[in-house]
Amino acid sequence: MVLPHNIYVHVPFCVSKCNYCAFFSRACVAPDWNTYENNIIAEITKWGQTLGHPDVPTIFFGGGTPSLMPVASFRKIIQAIADNFHIVQNCEITLESNPGTLDRNKLDAFCDSGVNRLSVGVQALDDRRLKFLGRRHTVRDALQLLDAAQHKNIRLSADFIYGLPGDTPDDIVQLCDGINSCGLGHCSMYELTIEENTPFATMNLDMPSNDDMAAMYTIIGTRLNLPRYEVSNYAVCGAECKHNMNVWDGAPYIGIGPGAAGRIFMDDTWYEQMGNDELFRPMSDTARATERIITGMRQVRGMMLDKDNKKIINMDFVDAHPELVTKTHDGRIAATLRGMLVLDDVILNMVGDTGDAK
Numbered sequence: 001m002v003l004p005h006n007i008y009v010h011v012p013f014c015v016s017k018c019n020y021c022a023f024f025s026r027a028c029v030a031p032d033w034n035t036y037e038n039n040i041i042a043e044i045t046k047w048g049q050t051l052g053h054p055d056v057p058t059i060f061f062g063g064g065t066p067s068l069m070p071v072a073s074f075r076k077i078i079q080a081i082a083d084n085f086h087i088v089q090n091c092e093i094t095l096e097s098n099p100g101t102l103d104r105n106k107l108d109a110f111c112d113s114g115v116n117r118l119s120v121g122v123q124a125l126d127d128r129r130l131k132f133l134g135r136r137h138t139v140r141d142a143l144q145l146l147d148a149a150q151h152k153n154i155r156l157s158a159d160f161i162y163g164l165p166g167d168t169p170d171d172i173v174q175l176c177d178g179i180n181s182c183g184l185g186h187c188s189m190y191e192l193t194i195e196e197n198t199p200f201a202t203m204n205l206d207m208p209s210n211d212d213m214a215a216m217y218t219i220i221g222t223r224l225n226l227p228r229y230e231v232s233n234y235a236v237c238g239a240e241c242k243h244n245m246n247v248w249d250g251a252p253y254i255g256i257g258p259g260a261a262g263r264i265f266m267d268d269t270w271y272e273q274m275g276n277d278e279l280f281r282p283m284s285d286t287a288r289a290t291e292r293i294i295t296g297m298r299q300v301r302g303m304m305l306d307k308d309n310k311k312i313i314n315m316d317f318v319d320a321h322p323e324l325v326t327k328t329h330d331g332r333i334a335a336t337l338r339g340m341l342v343l344d345d346v347i348l349n350m351v352g353d354t355g356d357a358k
């Protein structure tokens with residue numbers, strides 16, 4: 001049986017590197033788009049043929065900064081997907097973007113070429129914080145892009161970072177109020193984490209305490225006018241990111257481009273995949289079930305209990321801790337708000353010792 005496969009296309013170029021960024025991307029003034037486009041199309045062709053031209057319910061261009069890409073390259077990549085897969089009707093096609101790299105004309109051209117969901121890296125609503133984060137744009141640039149996108153017939157999301165050094169719960173109240181006034185249907189709120197090999201890692205920053213971070217997280221859940229549907233994601237009902245929900249629910253997806261991770265289902269076997277031949281190896285049932293629990297439990301609606309994950313979930317832990325994990329009426333188990341605050345520990349206890357997790 002050929003399952004539908006979602007497609008993630010990685011665009012690894014940025015105008016410059018942000019101070020916190022550990023993503024696979026490099027600052028590049030003039031990327032070689034021809035080479036990039038040819039490589040991506042070759043990978044798409046290979047996977048379409050290998051998998052027997054499956055349905056594609058979602059396509060996600062992530063980065064890096066995909067909005068830097070020439071629209072002509074984007075069109076050719078979408079055409080290659082259409083030639084080698086079956087793009088379903090109402091396929092969600094997301095483009096990640098950064099303010100300052102996408103004007104109204106280019107946005108129009110992307111939308112005319114198939115983009116129906118735009119994700120904007122706003123990150124902060126004051127210029128001092130943007131500068132600290134190493135962002136190249138201003139709040140004004142970001143609001144202009146949000147405004148341009150709101151005049152298009154597309155779905156819109158924005159990313160924000162909270163928990164900067166010196167941030168207090170009052171700052172988060174202000175941030176949430178600012179986001180509410182943007183009139184978004186979807187946003188992502190990421191806690192600032194200090195990653196190795198980033199400029200921030202060398203700065204000895206005085207980060208908010210765990211208790212302050214937890215207080216900020218709780219404020220976001222009550223102050224934003226968008227309900228939380230995943231640890232870091234908030235949306236009005238129906239505006240959730242379908243691509244991510246499919247991935248969190250355990251659907252197959254193909255990672256196209258350098259460093260892009262995928263999970264391929266072929267010949268009744270799950271494969272861990274990355275980019276073009278960077279990694280391709282079968283996964284054990286236990287390893288696959290474990291990661292489905294990890295991603296599924298990040299969702300507020302939790303994950304379906306099925307025969308595969310039931311085999312490895314410690315139901316005694318679940319039954320003993322209703323304050324952390326609840327069973328829903330539709331056959332799922334989900335973390336409570338308290339459980340979400342300590343999700344890593346909850347998952348560790350649910351999964352326990354998985355033995356051969358490779």
Ligand code: SF4
Binds near residue numbers: 013017063
């Ligand atoms: S724009 Fe995004 S991917 Fe690029 S350096 Fe900044 S955080 Fe990283």
